[in-house]
Amino acid sequence: MSVTAIENPDLRGGRESGTGAAVETFKYDNRIVRAFAIATCIWGLVGMSAGLLIAVQLFFPAANLNLQFITFGRLRPVHTNAVIFAFVGNGMFMGIYYSLQRLCKARLFSDGLSWFHFWGWQAIIVSAAITLPLGFTTSKEYAELEWPIKIAIAVVWVVFTINLIGTILKRRERHMYVAIWFYLATALTVAVLHVTNSMTMPAGWFKSYSMYAGVQDALVQWWYGHNAVAFFLTTPYLGLMYYFLPKAANRPIFSYRLSIIHFWALIFVYIWAGPHHLLYTALPDWAQSLGMVFSIMLIAPSWGGMLNGLLTLRGAWDKLRTEPMLKFMVVAVTAYGMATLEGPTLAIKTVNSLSHYTDWTIAHVHTGALGWNGFLTFSVLYWLFPRLYNTQLWSTKLANWHFWIALLGMMFYVIPMYIAGVTEGLMWKQFTSDGFLQYPNFLETVVQILPMYRLRAIGGTLFLSGFILMLVNLYRTAKSGVFVPETTAQAAPLARAFKPDRGPHAGHRWLEARPLTFTVLSVLAILIGGLVEIIPMYVIKQNVPTISSVKPYTPLEVLGRDIYIREGCLACHSQMVRPFRSETERYGEYSKAGEFVYDHPFLWGSKRIGPDLHRVGGKYPDAWHYNHMENPRSTSPGSIMPNYPWLLSQKLDVTSLPARLQALRRVGVPYPEGFENGPAQKDLAAQAEKVVQNLKTGSVPHAETNREIIAVIAYLQRLGTDIKSEPVAPAAPLKTASN
């Protein structure tokens, strides 16, 4: 039965309805949606289980079974990559491919590209799951994968973008709904972020050094890192919200006008927020201030999105009682609002001076990750599966159980982390009335918050349990229905000549009809913030003042640093002493930008589960480090650090030294030409011999020069010594009040 499209007077606001043209019949591809949906479920299970394991390891270090492959440092990136790129990634593709076709009234541009995208993405995830536990990592957060995988990501992402834009170009609905703008912004910005932050110089198949160093590397990394949150975790999910919420509630979004405003504001302002990860570090003040101010401004567009979502349900809140999908969606949007108020709050320098490096940051992340990303993914899955399988949800009751268990789990996660975070922050800053640190031993703080770590693991267990209930429900739903591989649809093609309306209302409507122009403008919007913040870091010399006594790492130290990166020490230890008295008293002189000019990549860290290490050089004898690495509890009772006995037995790989030094030279570290062909090896042997002699003096008589631990000790003993300052303990009590 053919249907002639009839002009609807309601639509005459400029939307083309293909008057008089014969409709075309076509089919939406549901197979690719199902594939991504199943992948979302599987990787969600993997990623959350990894998260639970590392959460348990924090109060029960033996949970790593003394295996180097599953220590906290090696496993944390598995968790973050799995939940961000595997769980949310597949979830976003599932939702995008479903909604895009229906909003464009067109099948996906290319089935071939769809499946290349799917299998390519899964292959990348599997390669991450293999390489990360093996220690092949760049150490840069949410960008840990080494360069061959980064190239694969770029290829698959380009394929996705072509599929996305190709579908838009063959659409039968001329104007792009708001969800599509968010998808476009995601595709383009992630491409820019990925390529820029992945600029590395290979030193082997699975080893590379960042082209950026120190302060510049920190800024590029957190420009990337925060915008990974923005354009991977936020914008695509806002797009999904704008489609699935109206669909499920059967009413339009609250305000389309608001969606226009908050979209442009969001994508423009978000980019500048990166420096809020670097407050009170060696990043220049002006960049920190920009990051702070723009982060606070970000409340407005973020809450625009939240309000648009919640107000869509005005007068229809009773639907939540019967529709689990809506329960999850509402909590997701609310959690989005909470996280986007908390984030800007944490970006205020004063607040950040307390919260940085503490578990408050972790609490904040998981409000967004569990609440916004988790709950919204669950919402979409509960909505999609019955429709993909042409049936009803197997058990609404089970879905409701999932909802309440997951919500409880989220509370048990986030609230203990708030308590832990504020406790840590305050304890680190506490001074006695005589002017000494109240808790000079870092371990005193660790021990204090262990009960909170236990509660958090309970929260994670609950959240994961709810997730498993959902998997059961979705599986039974699929079994009870019949899969609909394709949905037939009809719509008229676009007329060739499109006459835009004249007059003042043409504006954004004109733009929505022109996806490529829209694309270019979006890219410009997101580029501005990055360029303004990053370019001055290179061209204005006073941003990174040179310190003449700072020299490149020696060959032995380079190998030791690479082992530090391999083991993921960055996950627990920072290397950035902030200019607060509480930090200079505890660690020594605060860290200067010029000290990091040869740090490829930078290792400032974001969390102190253990103490800062930037001034650890010379603080303890070599033997202390030897014993501490073998069993941290032998030198530090109560420590939750894993054992690293393999460092004492594994041989140091000196054969890779020439490739490493060459790569470092190429990214700007001034090793002399020919250094790696003999002189470097001699240098290494001599320094290793010195370390072994020190160890003998320190009653470790059996150490051998060719073990990895020698390199690690050499690296640790170098840290922070370049400026020739020594860690200061106050000679006389200070009477002034201090922070």
Place this chain on the structure above:
Amino acid sequence: MEGVDLYGIISICLFFGFFIAMLVWAARLKTTYINSMQELPLEDASIGCPPSRASSDADRANARPCVLPGAAGATNSSPNSEPGRPLTSSNL
């Protein structure tokens, strides 16, 4: 620090310029156009589902989620209308 100040000034000008222009655009959009764009997710051209949502409150209250022919709970086999509701221009 003059060189750096300039970047801040450029940034502020860009920011305010862009957003004032955008707010003016958004304020002047026609309501009928806005209404039609808001309907987009509710119509997906699938055969068996009404392509356009009913526009009155009463119809909204009566609207049922789209269930394709042959699905559990579906009562009609006619591809282009909900049971009992003839095709008219207002529900296409």
